[in-house]
Amino acid sequence: MSSSTIIRLPDQSTARIPKVNFLTKENGLLSWLLTGDHKRIATLYLISITFFFAIGGMLAGLIRLELLTPQSDLMAADTYNKVFSMHGIIMVFLFLVPSVPATLGNFLIPIMIGAKDLALPKINLLSWYLYIIAGGMMLYVMASGGVDTGWTFTVPLSTHYVNTHVVSAGLAIFVAGFSSVFTGLNFIVTIHKMRAPGMTWFRLPLFVWSNYAASILMVLGTPVLAITLVLIVLERVMGIGVFDPAKGGDPILFQHLFWFYSHPAVYIMILPGMAVISEVVSTFARKRVFGYTAVAFSSVAIAVFAFFVWEHHMFIMGVSNYSTLVFSLLTMLVAVPSAIKIFNWSFTLYKGSITFETPMLYAFGFMGLFTIGGLTGVFLAATGTDIHLTETYFIVAHFHFVMVGGMLMAFLSGIHFWWPKWTGRMYPEKISQLAALVTFIGFNLTFFPQFILGTLGMPRRYAAYPPEFQVLNVFSTAGATVLGIGYLLPILYLTWSLKYGEIAGDNPWQATGLEWQIQSPPLTENFVEIPIVDHDAYDYEWLERKEKEVTSVG
Amino acid sequence: MDHISPVLWQFLVKWLTNFQLFPPEASKIAPQMDALYFFMVLISLIGLTIVVLLIVGFSIAYSRKRHPVAVQIEGSTLLETTWTIIPLGLFLIMFVWGSLIYFRVYTPPANAMNIYVVGKQWMWKAEHPGGQHEIDALHIPLGRPIQLTLISQDVFHSFSIPAFRVKREAIPGRYTSVWFEATQTGTFHLFCTQYCGTNHSAMIGDIVVLTPDDYKKWLNESTSGMSLAQNGERLFASLSCNACHNGRPDARGPNLAGVFGSNLALANGGTAHVDEAYLREAILNPTDHVTQGYTPIMPTYQGQISEDGLISLVEYIKTLNSNDRVDQTTNTTAFLPEGEGKAAPAGQKSTGAAPANPGAKQGMVKQ
Secondary structure, eight states: TTOOOOOOOOTTOOOOOOSSTTSSSSOHHHHHHHHHHHHHHHHHHHHHHHHHHHHHHHHHHHHHTTTSSSSSSSOOHHHHHHHHHHHHHIIIIIITTTIIIIOOOOOHHHHHHOOOOOOOOHHHHHHHHHHHHHHHHHHHHTTTOOOOOOOOOOOOIIIOOOOOOOOHHHHHHHHHHHHHEEEEEEEHHHHHOOTTTTOOOGGHHHHHHHHHHHHHHHHHHHHHHHHHHHHHHHHHHHHHOOTTHHHTTOHHHHHHHHHHHHHHHHHHHHHHHHHHHHHHHHHHHHHOOOOOHHHHHHHHHHHHGGGGGGGGGOTTTTTHHHHHHHHHHHHHHHHHHHHHHHHHHHHHHOOBBBOOOHHHHHHHHHHHHHHHHHHHHHHHHHHHHHHHHTHHHHHHHHHHIIIIIIIIHHHHHHHHHHHHHHHHOOHHHHHHHHHHHHHHHHHHHHHHHHHHHHTOOOOOOOOSSSSSHHHHHHHHHHHHHHHHHHHHHHHHHHHHHHSOOOOSSTTTTOOOOOGGGGSSOTTTTTSSSOOOOOOOOTTTHHHHHHHHHHHHHH | OOTHHHHHHHHHHHHSSSSSSSSOBBSHHHHHHHHHHHHHHHHHHHHHHHHHHHHHHHHHHHTTTTOOSSOOOOOOHHHHHHHHHHHHHHHHHHHHHHHHHHHHHHHHOOOEEEEEEEEEETEEEEEEETTTTSEEEEEEETTSOEEEEEESSSOOOOEEEETEEEEEEETBBBEEEEEEBBBBOOEEEEOOOOOOOGGGGGGGGEEEEEEEHHHHHHHTTTOOOOHHHHHHHHHHHHHGGTOOOOOOOOOOOOOOOTTSSSSSTTTSSSSEOOOOOOOOHHHHHHHGGGTTTOOOOOOTTTTTTTTHHHHHHHHHHHOOOHHHHHHHHHHHOOOOOOOOOHHHHHHHHHHHSSSSHHHHHHHHOOO
């Protein structure tokens, strides 16, 4: 190993994967399907969300192919509408919402706080089954003709005007919602009640803080979405008229209800991503996170503010002008904690000892893209410019910078960071660094032109567009191709590494978290003995002392 | 190669000849909004540069090779305060600036010319006060404030004119409005930006800005023969509104002359300011809008009058200063072509084309 990396792998000729670990403890399909082990459930989740990500990604590919030319020529307008609707629904509800919490969060939170499992293992398994039922329903919706309401289910279009499978799709999301409520609930209970002795709130890794904030959002926000979807189904099936102006209802009410969940939902998606970045930046800078309390409380601040900004999705819908003042101001305020985080991560590098392994490259990608995504959010938070930019490709670009550039980069960073812990094996470092670079380039090429398209006024959800927008759309489609390769590479080499990767050992990154102090892959019960925590998170001096002790004893 | 190179060539030509980076500034508000836009672009570039410089700078200065042992630092209250206060300050400036523009866009001046726009799957129908209809197009004069009053007949639509930097949703069941003043003649894009079903991307049109003279010419050429108010008058008669709303002492419905703009005492004890939205609601849900001193005997017209018809009725009621015109409608069922301020030849043409029975007339108005 050269001095520019911190990877420290055991001697490959003698190293073995521990014979007993959570993967090998029991065999057979049933041992997986009936497991209560949070690590196995996380593995089930990882496989299932990757499956849905692949479907959502292919739909995205179809969208970009259609938009290669100004005419609606690859598919009929109706088909295009179904494709972008399914892309949105699958990516938001079946990938982004469960992505980090249900996989990495599920796997790591109990270990990070020194517990043997989540507080409610059976509920955890139930979450996964609900997710699978929701996913199955969504596949049924897709197979039987899809839904063309957009992921926002705008009434009265969804209740009175489309002829597609709105009810099944709505119920699928309803079920998926319960899956995320149960996951959130489980995390909250676990973090409150299962911390190891000495693991005080301010010794928790920031990963736990961020996921805790996201869990609160899940538990408080998702029921509102559930209610909204039930109202849609009732309106569609029975015509109860809550959203129908002809019966004294109000379609604007739907917008309020939907965004009351769906705005916090973007923080449900991004907070766990931020959780990953804190861990990764600290590890590869070999330095505690700069301003630990500021980062921790900024997560909580985001969670609180997230509930009071929903009307910024409705600035042009004829809401009271004065109410927009309140929501625009609050939206500006919610941008501040994100800025605090970015600066704190940047200053974590200051006087660090930095190396550039794959997870760190993805984390750098996150910081750059999330900064752009966040700053362009301010364009939309200011009511004046929102009028021009909303409902155009500007908002598509902004959303994807935050969700794909931010969240997906963070997810990949986390997967690469904890992969050796999860599987006990390393992936090929050079190819994975290349994949991070390809993803970054492809991403920018795909989504940056969309900011310009949006400023020009190109509306979103258009199957056909005026010819002067073509050049930028061609760039975007070309970028999507590169991005597709960037996502395909990790799927290939990570699968390859399961069998052929080098043995990783307990702590290949020499990181400080409790998860790195146990074997890889961990035992089913995580710890032989519940640890007693006597040091802060990211205490590299403690780690050094500990490693010296181990060598001197050995 | 034979197949690829022409395609690439075409693409290059397109790139060089038909490539925009910024939309035209064709309204009074556009330069104001763009000033804020570029201010935000500038701040974003500075912010992004700072973040990138920090990451790249620290990465070079403190790489493991140059800086093998990290120095543990707790944090810094001074720095935390700095990067809380400065972004907050900048965001607050953008908030105030943005809100000023927002209020300008959505507060029409009193002298604005009002055009009604009805959105329906999948077309835009504009109704000029003189009765000119147009579909997927909007002709407007240069240098005059235009107010659009929007409503949708079915789902949410959104009326967007990027060159003017304005956009407003057309919502079922309520009027919304937006205004602008064009500063450039020419044809500009009109888009529906709220996803509205199958042909959402075909719900586009042209905004044609004409010089005042050309606009006058256009008005004369495209008149349908009846102004909105005249259309409304006919509808008023054919729906027998005049049976009750005739202003006579024994009338069963309230007097409508001069009602627009007044404050009305309601039977439920409240008061209501009578504007377009109130009139529309009172026609559709009369029992919720009973004027003090009257009984709720008016039937609902929900589902019986189209949004176009409602606009005509509202415009008619707006023009009522006395009950003379109402009396005329009670005395004659036929439409009187000799209305005020209308080109005679076109009026004759229209009368000739109009069917004789009132029901069919109503159907025509409904479209």
